[in-house]
Amino acid sequence: MYCNSLSVIKKKMAEQPIKFGILGCASIARKVSRAIILSQNSTLYAVGSRSLEKAAKFAMENGFPESAKVYDSYDAVLDDPDVDAVYVPLPTSLHVKWAVLAAQKKKHLILEKPVALNVKELDLILEACESSGVQFMDSTMWMHHPRTASMKEFLSNSELFGDLKSVNSSFTFAAKQDFLENDIRVKPDLDALGALGDAGWYCIRSILWASDFELPKTVLALRGPVFNKVGVIISCGASLHWEDGKVATFHCSFLDNLTTDVTVVGTNGTLHLRDFVIPFEEKKASFSVATKSGFTDLLTGWKPKPSEHHVTTDLPQEALMVREFSRLVGSIKFDGSKPEIKWPTLSRKTQQVLDAVKLSIERGFEAVEV
Structure with missing residues (x-):
């Protein structure tokens, strides 16, 4: 009782x-x-x-x-x-x-x-x-959208996707002048990481997610970052390199048209995602995959064609x-x-890579070990 x-x-x-x-x-x-x-x-x-x-x-x-x-x-x-x-x-x-x-x-x-x-x-x-x-x-x-789990199933399938070879991620949006002058994300005393911390965080997380959160060996910032007049990054990019030959690149910016793309390439397959930060629709999201694709004999098309996959949800990802x-x-x-230690662990790995990108920029675009 x-x-x-x-x-x-x-x-x-x-x-x-x-x-x-x-x-x-x-x-x-x-x-x-x-x-x-x-x-x-x-x-x-x-x-x-x-x-x-x-x-x-x-x-x-x-x-x-x-x-x-x-x-x-x-x-x-x-x-x-x-x-x-x-x-x-x-x-x-x-x-x-x-x-x-x-x-x-x-x-x-x-x-x-x-x-x-x-x-x-x-x-x-x-x-x-x-x-x-x-x-x-x-x-x-x-990270909490059911689409994310569905995409991971594809990436984990050795027959359909194979071994990970490369990732490319971008998150950009064309901020208005008021944002570029007054938003906290462009103020050195409030959010000194600027676009790298705001948009770059998402790019880095997507790359780590695709690589099963295996940290890269080295990070190399790409030349040509853009700073505002008080020294805050408003556009930048980097490449990430693993000891086994995997490579990833990302670009983040407050100056370019809205783009939230991820491309993940394996030995057998490819995953494409165009709205990874915020889905085009709140309760439906999609991604496309291609497996062992090639051109037709006369080079007039693809065979097989990529397939589109749709995932619905009753609740928005937030x-x-x-x-x-x-x-x-x-x-x-x-x-x-x-x-649950999973979540702080993922946060720390994302921060580690972000720190390495920032350090590479500060060192004149030298490779930095993570």
């Missing part, structure tokens, strides 16, 4: 939604607020800003329940004992301070990317999370991210589970 009652209690506890606090009212926080509402296992519980009026306006405009707490500081959110987890969309220069403090306050953490200015700062964050037993996850949303994170938090909170 006691065991039955205990199992019912645990089930009820597990059904309780994870209570989120949000630090700051950045534009991207609107999207994640909606994701928290859609996830079905989390709830918007609190928001904090340096201005009470700004926090209240954000809560009202983004679907917070009337019972939600509105605070005039980030500290107040972290000091609220009922907040289970926090989403931190603050400028990268503030991540180490507030992420470490959040972990010390036993708050599970979704941290906006880039997660830190360098791997040294990230290690401070991850050490704080590990010491407090809290879950860490970066906000790379495309809501699936929040759902998975909240599931992990619930397991820790109600079942005594340990934090």
